[in-house]
Amino acid sequence: MPPTLLPEARDPTLATAVHLRLREDILSGRLPPGRKLKLRDLAESYGAGASPMREALSQLAAEGLAERLEHRGFRVAAAAxxxxxxxxxxxxxxxxxxxxxxxxxxxxxxxxxxxxxxxxxxxxxxxxxxxxxxxxxxxxxxxxxxxxxxxxxxxxxxxxxxxxxxxxxxxxxxxxxxxxxxxxxxxxxxxxxxxxxxxxxxxxxxxxxxxxxxxxxxxxxxxxxxx
Amino acid sequence: MPPTLLPEARDPTLATAVHLRLREDILSGRLPPGRKLKLRDLAESYGAGASPMREALSQLAAEGLAERLEHRGFRVAAAAxxxxxxxxxxxxxxxxxxxxxxxxxxxxxxxxxxxxxxxxxxxxxxxxxxxxxxxxxxxxxxxxxxxxxxxxxxxxxxxxxxxxxxxxxxxxxxxxxxxxxxxxxxxxxxxxxxxxxxxxxxxxxxxxxxxxxxxxxxxxxxxxxxx
DNA sequence: GCCGCAAGGACTTGCGAAGATCCTGCTTGA
DNA sequence: TCAAGCAGGATCTTCGCAAGTCCTTGCGGC
The missing domain is CATH 1.20.120.530 (GntR ligand-binding domain-like)
Structure with missing residues (x-):
């Protein structure tokens, strides 16, 4: 058995991997506040489909790092x-x-x-x-x-x-x-x-x-x- | 123009509607702590597909109301x-x-x-x-x-x-x-x-x-x- | 010249199906 | 009897596509 010491340390799903990367990109300022987060572009640059991407964005929105605009997608939360x-x-x-x-x-x-x-x-x-x-x-x-x-x-x-x-x-x-x-x-x-x-x-x-x-x-x- | 007084009061997306309903069902105890949240059953009973359901569950997980189990779905957060x-x-x-x-x-x-x-x-x-x-x-x-x-x-x-x-x-x-x-x-x-x-x-x-x-x-x- | 309106384009949203993973119960062997 | 290994089934996860929504642009009317 591989030594999975922590039960949480399962091999992560694409959605959570993308979530972590996106989060870091927002926190580090690489994705500046207010920037539109286009699903298509993100999916391409993170190498994932639209579904995991949306899931990640939903979490980010719940955490307050992204802002959800109904029927208009997401954007990076403001930092005013x-x-x-x-x-x-x-x-x-x-x-x-x-x-x-x-x-x-x-x-x-x-x-x-x-x-x-x-x-x-x-x-x-x-x-x-x-x-x-x-x-x-x-x-x-x-x-x-x-x-x-x-x-x-x-x-x-x-x-x-x-x-x-x-x-x-x-x-x-x-x-x-x-x-x-x-x-x-x-x-x-x-x-x-x-x-x-x-x-x-x-x-x-x-x-x-x-x-x-x-x-x-x-x-x-x-x-x-x-x- | 219809009197949309609040700019936030747009007609909500299926994902957010489902999110709100799920949230209320958890808070009211209708979905007890620890209960497995099977995607298929939820999708059926809330009348939505898997994608909006997953999105709602992701948000709930970020809020701490649901627990995410990688590759094993979600369940209602414990209330011990x-x-x-x-x-x-x-x-x-x-x-x-x-x-x-x-x-x-x-x-x-x-x-x-x-x-x-x-x-x-x-x-x-x-x-x-x-x-x-x-x-x-x-x-x-x-x-x-x-x-x-x-x-x-x-x-x-x-x-x-x-x-x-x-x-x-x-x-x-x-x-x-x-x-x-x-x-x-x-x-x-x-x-x-x-x-x-x-x-x-x-x-x-x-x-x-x-x-x-x-x-x-x-x-x-x-x-x-x-x- | 400015406002309102309609067509077009871009994008988001949602669904169904295919791929991957995990759990269960049975079989095999010690 | 018990542990390990192996299917079988159920479930989650992901992708591609179709449908719907919103914004923009260009046109006609005031």
């Missing part, structure tokens, strides 16, 4: 400055609440996970090139893992899943805005401070720092988006 | 006691945060909307029959509207949408558990107290009452579910 404001506020509120609960409920294992995630993150460079910004996928992954680790002990899986989704949406905004760098900002220090407050069980401080962390990024992205 | 715990905590945290923000940001119009929603709700009977419980759809609608009105001023549309989704999921649990009544409980008074605290701008009190409100329902549903 107006939406960014609500997104940031949603993140601050949802993650803030989850973080407070995590701090209240977290055990030793959670503390260790947070410590570890922070350590792994700050070990990596944000950019692959020290002079010009070049996205470091490894850092991106650890960044997501760190923010997720903070919430992991809140005991509310749906809320965590929601925060994951918001995090992805935020990544899309960053990609679309082509925000390359965060001048005059020590992101590593911000992460360290958040982790420290969480481990010190200072919920108010941790939540405040986290909200500021998101707000600061938002302001920069918003400036890029507006210009 | 374990999930209820996380659901209640998610609601308390997410709605609590949104409510606090609403209280901080809400203007006079928000106050009036809350007042009105509470008034409309407590005007209606929970049950159509005073002796036996018989769900009152009108009350259900006003109940949802009331809880939504509380959050409306938080300025975080994604968070509000998330709370809507959790509210639906909670309705499903209630339907599945066939919880008929809430003995020894004055739900109307609970709503009144929450509204009063919100209008008095007492965020701590309002959030606490709201959490208690959900927890209490959860305990009853859990008992029904376990027995």
């Amino acid at each position: 400055p107006k939406g960014l404001d609500g997104l940031i506020r949603s993140r601050s509120l949802a993650e803030g609440a989850a973080l407070r609960e995590s701090i209240a409920r977290g055990d030793a294992a959670w503390e260790e996970a947070v410590l570890l995630a922070e350590h792994r993150l700050n070990r990596l460079a944000v950019s692959l090139d020290p002079h010009r910004y070049a996205a470091n996928p490894e850092w991106e992954a650890c960044h997501g893992a760190f923010h997720k680790a903070l919430l992991e002990a809140c005991g509310a899986p749906p809320l965590i899943a929601f925060c994951d989704r918001l995090r992805e949406e935020a990544r899309r905004y960053r990609s679309v805005a082509k925000t390359l760098a965060y001048p005059g900002r020590d992101v590593a220090a911000e992460h360290k401070a958040i982790a420290a407050a969480a481990l010190a069980r200072d919920a108010d401080q941790a939540a405040t720092l986290l909200a500021g962390h998101y707000e600061r990024t938002g302001t920069i992205v918003l400036a890029d988006l507006g210009g | 006691p374990k999930g209820l715990d996380g659901l209640i905590r998610s609601r308390s945290l997410a709605e609590g945060a949104a409510l606090r923000e609403s209280i901080a940001r809400g203007d006079a119009a928000w106050e009036e909307a809350v007042l009105l929603a509470e008034h409309r709700l407590n005007r209606l009977a929970v049950s159509l029959d005073p002796h036996r419980y018989a769900a009152n759809p009108e009350w259900e609608a006003c109940h949802g509207a009331f809880h939504k009105a509380l959050l409306e001023a938080c300025g975080a549309p994604p968070l509000i949408a998330f709370c809507d989704r959790l509210r639906e999921e909670a309705r499903r649990y209630r339907s599945v558990a066939k919880t008929l009544a809430y003995p020894g409980r004055d739900v109307a008074a609970e709503h009144k107290a929450i509204a009063a605290a919100a209008l008095a701008r007492d965020a701590d009190q309002a959030a606490t009452l709201l959490a208690g409100h959900y927890e209490r329902t959860g305990t009853i549903v859990l008992a029904d579910l376990g027995g």
